[in-house]
Amino acid sequence: MGVDTRTRLVEATHELLWERGYAATSPKDILQRAGAGQGSMYHHFAGKQDLATAALEQSAAVMRADVDVLLASEGSSSERVIAYLERQRDSLRGCRMGRMTYDADVLATPELLHPVAETLQWVVATIARVISRGVEEHEFPTGTDAHQLASMVVATVQGGYVLARAQQDPAAFDAAVAGAAELLRNWSAR
Amino acid sequence: MGVDTRTRLVEATHELLWERGYAATSPKDILQRAGAGQGSMYHHFAGKQDLATAALEQSAAVMRADVDVLLASEGSSSERVIAYLERQRDSLRGCRMGRMTYDADVLATPELLHPVAETLQWVVATIARVISRGVEEHEFPTGTDAHQLASMVVATVQGGYVLARAQQDPAAFDAAVAGAAELLRNWSAR
DNA sequence: GTCTATAACGGGATAGAC
DNA sequence: GTCTATCCCGTTATAGAC
Numbered sequence: 001m002g003v004d005t006r007t008r009l010v011e012a013t014h015e016l017l018w019e020r021g022y023a024a025t026s027p028k029d030i031l032q033r034a035g036a037g038q039g040s041m042y043h044h045f046a047g048k049q050d051l052a053t054a055a056l057e058q059s060a061a062v063m064r065a066d067v068d069v070l071l072a073s074e075g076s077s078s079e080r081v082i083a084y085l086e087r088q089r090d091s092l093r094g095c096r097m098g099r100m101t102y103d104a105d106v107l108a109t110p111e112l113l114h115p116v117a118e119t120l121q122w123v124v125a126t127i128a129r130v131i132s133r134g135v136e137e138h139e140f141p142t143g144t145d146a147h148q149l150a151s152m153v154v155a156t157v158q159g160g161y162v163l164a165r166a167q168q169d170p171a172a173f174d175a176a177v178a179g180a181a182e183l184l185r186n187w188s189a190r
Numbered sequence: 191m192g193v194d195t196r197t198r199l200v201e202a203t204h205e206l207l208w209e210r211g212y213a214a215t216s217p218k219d220i221l222q223r224a225g226a227g228q229g230s231m232y233h234h235f236a237g238k239q240d241l242a243t244a245a246l247e248q249s250a251a252v253m254r255a256d257v258d259v260l261l262a263s264e265g266s267s268s269e270r271v272i273a274y275l276e277r278q279r280d281s282l283r284g285c286r287m288g289r290m291t292y293d294a295d296v297l298a299t300p301e302l303l304h305p306v307a308e309t310l311q312w313v314v315a316t317i318a319r320v321i322s323r324g325v326e327e328h329e330f331p332t333g334t335d336a337h338q339l340a341s342m343v344v345a346t347v348q349g350g351y352v353l354a355r356a357q358q359d360p361a362a363f364d365a366a367v368a369g370a371a372e373l374l375r376n377w378s379a380r
Numbered sequence: 381g382t383c384t385a386t387a388a389c390g391g392g393a394t395a396g397a398c
Numbered sequence: 399g400t401c402t403a404t405c406c407c408g409t410t411a412t413a414g415a416c
Contacts, residue, residue, distance in 0.1 A: 005381080020294045024213055026409055038411090039382045048410070094292065101355035102289045104210045113356075120356045145369070151353065151362065152369030158352040159345030165291035166303075166310045172341065179335065179342030183373040186380065195399080216391055228393090229400045238392070 006044045008034040013055035014062075018096040022052055022112065023105045053111050059096040060119040067123055077134025078188040081127060081153060082181045091173035094161040124150045134188065141190045149187075156180040196234045198224040203245035204252075208286040212242055212302065213295045243301050249286045250309040257313055267324025268378040271317060271343055272371045281363035284351040314340045324378065331380045339377075346370040 003011075012034035016025040027041060027048050034040075045051040073083040097116045106112040128150035134140045140149075156176055164173035193201075202224035206215040217238050221231060235241040263273040287306045296302040318340035324330045330339075346366055354363035 021292060024294050027411085028409075037383055039384085042411075043381055095352075098349075098352045098356070099292045101352050102211060102284065102292045104214050107355070107358075113358075117356045117358070120353060124353070124362075145372070148365045148369035148372065150369075151350075151365035152346055152367075152373070155347075155349030155353055155366035155370075156342055156345045157349065159288075159347065159349030160341075162285075162288045162291050162348040162352075163310060163314070163341065163345055165297070166288070166307045168297075168303075168307070172314075175338045175341035176345035177342075179338035179340075180345075182335070182338065183342070183377055187373055187376055190376065217393085218391075227399095227401055229402085232393075233399055 005034070005036050005040050009036060009041060009044060009051060010054050010058055013051050014058050014096075017052060017055055017059065018093065018099070021099060021103045021106075023103055025052075049109060049112065053115075056097075056100070056112060056115045060115045063095075063097055063119055064122065067126060071126065071130055076188075077130050077137070077139050078184055080130050081134075082184060084127065085153060085157065085177040085181050085184075088157055088160075088173070088177070091161060091164045091170045092168065094165055095158055098158045098161065120154065124154050126150075127153055139188050141187070144187075149184075153180060153184075195224070195226050195230050199226060199231060199234060199241060200244050200248055203241050204248050204286075207242060207245055207249065208283065208289070211289060211293045211296075213293055215242075239299060239302065243305075246287075246290070246302060246305045250305045253285075253287055253309055254312065257316060261316065261320055266378075267320050267327070267329050268374055270320055272374060274317065275343060275347065275367040275371050275374075278347060278350075278363070278367070281351060281354045281360045282358065284355055285348055288348045288351065310344070314344050317343055329378050331377070334377075339374075343370060343374075 009030065012030050013025070016029055016033065020029075027038075030051070031038060031041060041051065045054070067084065070084045070087050071080050073080055073087075075083070097119050100106045100112070100116045106116065124147070128146040131140060131144065131146040131149050135142065135144050135146065156179075160173035160176035163176060164170050166172070199220065202220050203215070206219055206223065210219075217228075217231060220238075220241070221228060231241065235244070257274065260274045260277050261270050263270055265273070287309050290296045290302070290306045296306065314337070318336040321330060321334065321336040321339050325332065325334050325336065346369075350363035350366035353366060354360050356362070
C-alpha cells in the first residue's frame with residue numbers, strides 16, 4: 001500500500017523547502033514532486049502557506065531527532081558536543097531551519113518563522129544543558145557560560161554551512177568545526 | 191549636483207540585495223528605490239542579473255573595507271580578532287554576502303556566486319594572517335591551525351546572524367560571539 | 381478526493397517614441 | 399538617456415466537473 005496523498009504533499013514540501021526555501025518553491029513544484037494534482041493540495045490545505053507550515057513542523061521534528069542522536073553519543077560532555085559539531089552531514093545542503101532566516105516571506109509570516117525560531121532556540125538550550133552537566137562534573141571550568149558556549153557551537157555549524165555553500169566545498173565547513181572542536185578541547189582541559 | 195542614474199541604480203540594488211536577496215528583488219523595486227524608469231535600467235545594464243553583478247561587487251568592496259577597519263584596531267592579534275567578532279553591527283540584518291548562499295538563483299549563476307565566494311574566502315584568509323602573526327609572536331601556541339581558527343571565527347559571525355534573525359533578537363548574535371571570544375582568550379593564554 | 385480550466389496578478393524583458 | 403506601452407510567462411488561487 002502507498003502513502004496517502006496528504007503525507008506525500010508534506011514530504012515533498014519538506015524536501016523543497018530545504019533545497020530552495022519557501023519563496024522559491026511553487027505549488028506546481030510541490031505537486032510535481034508529490035505526484036498529485038492541483039485539487040489535492042487545495043483540498044487538504046488552505047494554500048501554500050498552510051502546507052509549508054505543516055512541512056516546517058516536520059522539518060523541526062527531524063532536526064530535533066538528529067540533534068538528540070548526535071548528543072546521545074558515548075563519552076564526556078565535550079565529546080558529545082564535539083560529536084554534534086563534527087558529525088553533521090550534507091554540509092553543502094545547509095540547515096533546513098537556519099536557511100529560512102534569509103527568506104523574506106518566512107520572516108514576514110509568524111506561522112512560518114515560529115517553528116524556525118523555536119527549534120534553533122531548542123538546539124542551543126539542549127547543547128547548553130550538556131555543557132552545564134560538564135561544568136557540574138568539573139569537566140569544564142566553573143563559571144563557564146553554557147548558553148554562550150552553546151550559542152557559539154550552533155553558530156559555528158550554521159555559519160559553516162554558509163561558508164561551505166559559498167565555496168561549494170564541504171572542506172570550508174570542516175575547517176570551521178575543526179577550529180571550534182580544538183578550542184573546546186582546550187577549554188575542557190583547563 | 192546629484193548622483194548619476196547608473197550609480198543610483200547600483201546603490202539601490204546593493205541595498206535591496208542585502209535586505210531581500212536576489213530572487214526576491216524585482217527590477218520594479220529597484221527602479222522605485224532609485225527613482226528611475228524602466229528605460230534607464232536597460233540602457234545602463236543588460237538586465238537584472240547584470241545590474242546585480244555590479245551591485246554585488248560593490249557589496250564585496252564595502253565588506254572588505256569593514257573587515258579591514260575592524261582588524262586594524264589597536265592591540266594584540268587576539269584582541270584584533272575579538273574586535274572583529276564583537277564589533278559587528280546590524281546583527282539582525284545579516285551579512286550582505288553570506289545571505290546570498292541561500293539564494294538558489296545566486297548559486298545557479300556563476301557571475302553572482304563568484305564575488306560571494308571570493309569575498310568570504312578573503313575574509314577567512316585575512317583573519318588567518320592575523321592569527322598566524324599571533325603564532326609567530328608566541329601569543330597563540332605553536333601548531334595553531336590559523337585557517338581552522340579563522341574559519342571558526344567567520345562561521346561564528348555568519349551563524350550568529352542566522353540565530354539572531356531567527357529570534358529577531360541581537361542578543362542571540364551577541365551570545366555566540368561572546369562564547370567564541372572567551373574560547374579565543376583562553377587559547378591565547380595557553 | 382481529485383481532476384482540468386481559468387482567472388488575476390506580477391516578474392522580466394522588448395519596442396519604439398521622444 | 400529616459401519614457402511609456404506592450405508582450406510572454408509563471409505563480410497562486412478559484413470554479414466546477416467527475
